[in-house]
Amino acid sequence: MEGSSYQDGYEGYYRGNESNPEEDAQSDVTEGHDEDDEIYEGEYQGIPHPDDAKAKQAKMAPARGDSLRGRADLLAERMEDEEQLAHQYETIIDECGHGRFQWTLFFVLGLALMADGVEVFVVSFALPSAEKDMCLSSAKKGMLGLIVYLGMMAGAFVLGGLADKLGRKRALSMALAVGASFASLSSFVQGYGAFLFCRLLSGIGTGGSLPIVFAYFSEFLSREKRGEHLSWLGMFWMTGGIYASAMAWSIIPHYGECRRGPHPHRVCCPQPPSLPRTSDGSLWPCTDALGQHGAATVSLRQSSGTGQPAKGLTIAFVSNIKTPKQMDEFIEIQSATGTWYQRWLVRFKTTFKQVWDNALYCVMGPYRTNTLILAVVWFSMALSYYGLIVWFPDMIRYFQDQEYKSKMKVFFGEHVYGATINFTMENQIHQHGKLVNDKFTKMHFKHVLFRDTVFDECYFEDVTSTDTYFRNCTIESTVFYNTDLDEHKFINCRFVNTTFLEQKEGCHMDLEEDNDFLVYLVSFLGSLSVLPGNIISALLMDRVGRLKMIGGSMLISALCCFFLFFGNSESAMIGWQCLFCGTSIAAWNALDVITVELYPTNQRATAFGILNGLCKFGAILGNTIFASFVGTTKVVPILLAAASLVGGGLVALRLPETREQVLM
Numbered sequence: 001m002e003g004s005s006y007q008d009g010y011e012g013y014y015r016g017n018e019s020n021p022e023e024d025a026q027s028d029v030t031e032g033h034d035e036d037d038e039i040y041e042g043e044y045q046g047i048p049h050p051d052d053a054k055a056k057q058a059k060m061a062p063a064r065g066d067s068l069r070g071r072a073d074l075l076a077e078r079m080e081d082e083e084q085l086a087h088q089y090e091t092i093i094d095e096c097g098h099g100r101f102q103w104t105l106f107f108v109l110g111l112a113l114m115a116d117g118v119e120v121f122v123v124s125f126a127l128p129s130a131e132k133d134m135c136l137s138s139a140k141k142g143m144l145g146l147i148v149y150l151g152m153m154a155g156a157f158v159l160g161g162l163a164d165k166l167g168r169k170r171a172l173s174m175a176l177a178v179g180a181s182f183a184s185l186s187s188f189v190q191g192y193g194a195f196l197f198c199r200l201l202s203g204i205g206t207g208g209s210l211p212i213v214f215a216y217f218s219e220f221l222s223r224e225k226r227g228e229h230l231s232w233l234g235m236f237w238m239t240g241g242i243y244a245s246a247m248a249w250s251i252i253p254h255y256g257e258c259r260r261g262p263h264p265h266r267v268c269c270p271q272p273p274s275l276p277r278t279s280d281g282s283l284w285p286c287t288d289a290l291g292q293h294g295a296a297t298v299s300l301r302q303s304s305g306t307g308q309p310a311k312g313l314t315i316a317f318v319s320n321i322k323t324p325k326q327m328d329e330f331i332e333i334q335s336a337t338g339t340w341y342q343r344w345l346v347r348f349k350t351t352f353k354q355v356w357d358n359a360l361y362c363v364m365g366p367y368r369t370n371t372l373i374l375a376v377v378w379f380s381m382a383l384s385y386y387g388l389i390v391w392f393p394d395m396i397r398y399f400q401d402q403e404y405k406s407k408m409k410v411f412f413g414e415h416v417y418g419a420t421i422n423f424t425m426e427n428q429i430h431q432h433g434k435l436v437n438d439k440f441t442k443m444h445f446k447h448v449l450f451r452d453t454v455f456d457e458c459y460f461e462d463v464t465s466t467d468t469y470f471r472n473c474t475i476e477s478t479v480f481y482n483t484d485l486d487e488h489k490f491i492n493c494r495f496v497n498t499t500f501l502e503q504k505e506g507c508h509m510d511l512e513e514d515n516d517f518l519v520y521l522v523s524f525l526g527s528l529s530v531l532p533g534n535i536i537s538a539l540l541m542d543r544v545g546r547l548k549m550i551g552g553s554m555l556i557s558a559l560c561c562f563f564l565f566f567g568n569s570e571s572a573m574i575g576w577q578c579l580f581c582g583t584s585i586a587a588w589n590a591l592d593v594i595t596v597e598l599y600p601t602n603q604r605a606t607a608f609g610i611l612n613g614l615c616k617f618g619a620i621l622g623n624t625i626f627a628s629f630v631g632t633t634k635v636v637p638i639l640l641a642a643a644s645l646v647g648g649g650l651v652a653l654r655l656p657e658t659r660e661q662v663l664m
Helices: 021-027 052-094 100-134 140-164 168-185 192-218 226-255 264-268 338-364 368-408 517-528 532-543 546-568 570-597 604-627 636-654
Strands: 004-008 013-015 297-301 314-319 411-412 415-417 425-431 434-436 437-453 453-455 461-466 467-473 474-476 479-483 494-496 499-501
Touching: 004 411, 013 368, 100 140, 100 168, 100 192, 100 226, 100 517, 140 425, 140 604, 168 192, 192 226, 192 570, 226 517, 226 570, 338 604, 368 453, 368 517, 368 570, 368 636, 411 474, 411 517, 415 517, 467 499, 467 546, 517 532, 517 570, 532 546, 546 570, 546 636, 570 604, 604 636
Parallel strands: 411 425, 415 434, 425 437, 434 453, 437 461, 437 467, 453 474, 461 479, 474 494, 479 499
Antiparallel strands: 004 013, 297 314
């Protein structure tokens, strides 16, 4: 009935001419749906038929495939663009030639590389003076040598990775500033802890510059001359060793007893790393940003000493370079950045994540096979080379000690009464003797042993000693005044009415006297012997190839190790050391060249840093293992070095040859 109302069972009131709001809503929702597709409430929906599921997946597959195919196409196009850009860049370098800028860069980076050579050698030379200044035990001396290698290992990892993210020039400036500052500061500090800290940070800066130097210089060299010029650059490492040896030879014997103030040798040796820091303003901006941020034009030129175009020189302009398609590199910031330290923390975390991801890409990405092979070669080369470099001086010192002991004088059952001894007693053994009413004044005991000897009413005044001991002696009514003879020099001795007055101040430890010129001569000749091998390897690097150079050099060096069985004298050891260093340098040069050529620009310094850090770890193991066999046997060090070199040389042959390869 029109206009009437009625109530249904749900107590809902509806007027006849008014539409139901729920029906309108349902109509809006289901608009455009077929009646056959509608599923009403209460109707059993059941399990979809397998054919329906397959049909639905078949409909979604093309869209998913298009997405994956689009990303794969983007990656493929990016790889193609990068390869095209690399060839274009190689063409630019060839057209520009090798000019004044490359030579300027060569010398500036060479000084930075020279710092690494100085750092390797300077610790062994500075240890005797540091031992006297700080009264270091054997354990502390070992830690002082170890901390430098640990710093260089950490610096290679960290600063090598930063060079790929912050740029070569910026990272190199940071490395040189840290290395030079703390190397100079270590010359003035007096405490052991402060000296250790300075050497650690100095090692970080010096070790971090090495991967940057080779990556930086390789990117400004043409393919035909890259191997040669990188090998010439490696000569600066040899120059660093010669410089450190020459400074030690000329300074330490004259100032070796300096106990206070800056040591002249430690002041002179930090100078090479500080010199390139003052010259890096003339360096060309690094090439690792080439084509990464939409650059449309690239200009490379031969420049004068001021960094401006030199008059009369050709400037090569190459425009319209197609840059690679960029991948998304947005990083979500999930923390507040309201204050300066929060912003610094976010930048630090972001940079650390980028460096870490880049390192993982080198190890786990498409370059993992090459990285693994190079890691084996770098480690085996470092284990044998650095192990033998430490073993040679230790063996020469061992031969010196044996010759010294062969001249030892032995006195048995002597009786001395009322004598005054005021001269140096050296290299003697006194057994079952008796000294009565004797006076020892203003004298020095050097490598003297008193065994089962009686001292009765003796007087010691102003006496110093080195490696001198009293064993199973009886000392009665004796006075020790102003001497350095403390408790640890008396072993199982019996004291009767004996007095110790006013012990000498300073270090009472037995310090090794390593200031003999032969120690520095050995290091100097070892560094100088690298020169012929360096010249030959530089001239043949681009003719013979990297792999033949690595394999041949390591196998010849392994053969040289077997000649060490005939090294039974100091002169023989020096000769075999020079031969080994001269033959192994070619492998080092080729290893540096092939490492920078196997990786693209974005991973080059990172990969070099990882491998060089592993090299320093091998050096630590080599130093420890080889030094432990000095004086016991020569068989283990020689066979270990030869096996390591042979294994590394054979594994290196599985690497791809990069002589004709352009830098990606």
